[in-house]
Amino acid sequence: MLRLADIDALAVDALLACHGLVLERVADGAPIPGSYWGEPEAGVIGNTVYARADTPVHSLLHESSHLIVLPRERRARVHTDASDSVAEEDATCYLQIVLADALPGVGRERLMQDMDAWGYSFRLGSTRAWFESDAEDARAWLAERGLLPSLSSP
Structure with missing residues (x-):
């Protein structure tokens, strides 16, 4: 399974920035804020996606996509659970x-x-x-x- 550490970090930053999102890298072993599934899965709070080096890429993209599909006014209120349908x-x-x-x-x-x-x-x-x-x-x-x-x- 591909992890954040396995891919080009600048490409991830650029992709998220295109959608008004920020990737916040979490230190190895530290809790991941806003993680719905628990570590090492990505987390979301507002316009920020949280991930560690061991976060699976599919999780990073899934949580990022949750924020992308939301209208901007709903994004600001997101904490951990971003889906409603x-x-x-x-x-x-x-x-x-x-x-x-x-x-x-x-x-x-x-x-x-x-x-x-x-x-x-x-x-x-x-x-x-x-x-x-x-x-x-x-x-x-x-x-x-x-x-x-x-x-x-x-």
Whole structure:
């Protein structure tokens, strides 16, 4: 499983900055603020994503995507739990896969493998099957809000 320490830190900072987010690196062994799943999973508070070197990249992108899909006024109030609907959660999962292509050495293929290894569950049995065959609603939700880069088609 890819961890934050395994990828280009500047690329992560640039990707998050494009969406008005900041990555706050947490010291090794320190608690991760705003982590819903517990350490080493990423955390969110406001416009900040918290992660340690051992945080999985899929977690970093998932929590970042939660903030990206929120209207700015809701972002400011987020602490730990950023989702309030199934549609928003599905859009978050879809967006994290798309965003993986912006990180050198990650990409959607690797991210989907890591999502499966972590235990994301989808009706069709795998992240890839969901992304390619069952995510029309998530794609539409993101497109409706102008959050879907043109390169995101499966």
